[in-house]
Amino acid sequence: MRAALTTSAVMHAVLIGFGLFSLSAPRAFEVADIEALPVDIIPVESITQIQEGDKKAPLAEKPAPLPTERPEIVPDAVKVGENSLDTEAKPTPEPKPRPVEAAALPEPSPRPEPKPAEEPKPEPVVEPTPPIVPATEVKPEPEPRQKVEPDPVKETIAAVESEAEAVALPEEAPAPAARPQPARAQTAKAPDRKETETPKKQAAKPKSDEKQFDADEVAALLNKEKASGGGAKRSSEQAALGGDKATTGETLSQSEMDALRGQVQRCWNIPAGAADAGDLRVSVKFRLDRSGALEGSPEIIAGGGTAGVERAAAEAARRAVSRCSPYTLPAEKYEAWADVIVNFDPSEMF
């Protein structure tokens, strides 16, 4: 036993000794020096959004609109332009834009000059009106109109306006394009009825001129200067390629989309029989204004045939969009939901 133990111990010692010398650490792996590459994940919206600039200018590092010439600084202006008022309208291509006086801001209401209501005055201006008023209007008989004619307020306004525009009138004929046809019809109808009812009261208090102005005086009221348009923000940089306006690149979140979908769905009456009629997909495109109300009429851009159940489906979709207006959507993301396309698919409802 002793011999065996000695043999074993010697054997172990030899093995360990051999291992210590031959079994050194394995060679380290060859590792190439690789630079760490930091990767950031950024939303693509911030890249794809359009920045304000000039559409015809060459591409530059930073988009910038045409430099403006007027030096004065308008506080809080958003839109670039030569205007002194910050409007959303595009600048008109006139060579020399001039400050707008009347188009953007309504003139302050006329100084209230309460004149004695009893002062009767023949009104020559009223005569040409009847032919212009649309025939479809529910028109009162000319009888009450005659009674109203001696309207002191109208008189005063007319006087004031004509005084103010006296110089401008002969120079240029009123631009026919600028005459809003429906507006005239309204003015012709609404005030007339009122005046027939309570002429005394109206005369006593000075009203805003919109209510009472005569159709023919529109020409006088019109601003003869063409609105220059554009904003009031001044730009001093070199013009560079860019869009008309800066888009925010914001998109509706999934939950906001779902909310919109829910609002539309509530008003959607699925046409009978659409469930088993196969592919009745309808895409409706519509525009919303800032309050979320429908602007214009919804347009069918896909689906909806000319007859039968397809047409019914298209009409149902269009009705749904119209009925649910206005929609509640996040106001700060208006850019994202100004134009909406909704797909109606009856097969997903069952």
Next chain:
Amino acid sequence: MRRGGHGPPAIFRDLSMENIPLAEPGVQLSVWALFLQAGWVVKLVMIGLLLASIWTWAIVIDKLVAYARMRQSLNRFEQVFWSGQSLEDLYATLADRKTSGMGSIFVAAMREWKKSFEKGAKSPLGLQTRIDKAMDLALTREMERLEGKLGFLATIGSAAPFIGLFGTVVGIMTSFQAIAGSKSTNLAVVAPGIAEALLATAIGLLAAIPAVIAYNKLSSDAGKIAVRMEGFADEFSAILSRQIDEKVLPKAA
């Protein structure tokens, strides 16, 4: 964790870099360095396993030698026994010698035989039983000598992996504690501690595998020898039984 006495390893110098240059290979990560780096529990486990391995191999060598000798002596005895030599003569030569295996069984049986006849055997049945008992006893003693310490091999074979695993678990535990302290999870920081812990399992397996193989081989060898000796004992018992019948019956008649 690190008690190697080589100062702070180079891998702890710059943890912020992506590819840390490992400490000079061959110095820090050799088997001996791993052993030196280990904590005292792991060291104890490793040393214990090493001693167990030494003892295992000692037993294996001892048994292999012993079995070889035993087989040799069995062969020699059988040759002599079946050579036609008188049993009395054979007993005379073997009686005062140190015998093993079949020799000791033969001597035990013959001694009982002689004693019985010196005092005058009364019953042949009783004599037969006594001789069988004596041979059984001699056989058991021989087998005990042959199979002794084989149990240790079995124990090492089954327990050494667990002991090694224990060392590994303790080593990895300490290693993780050290990682938590160093506030870096870089693989270069983690690796040496784990390698050193795994060394414990390696030593455990190194001790266990030969032990298991040797145990199986040695126990089957011992079984073969035992069968051979039992066969001889039965044979010799039959011879003696015949002799008793021949000697006792004429006396009675």
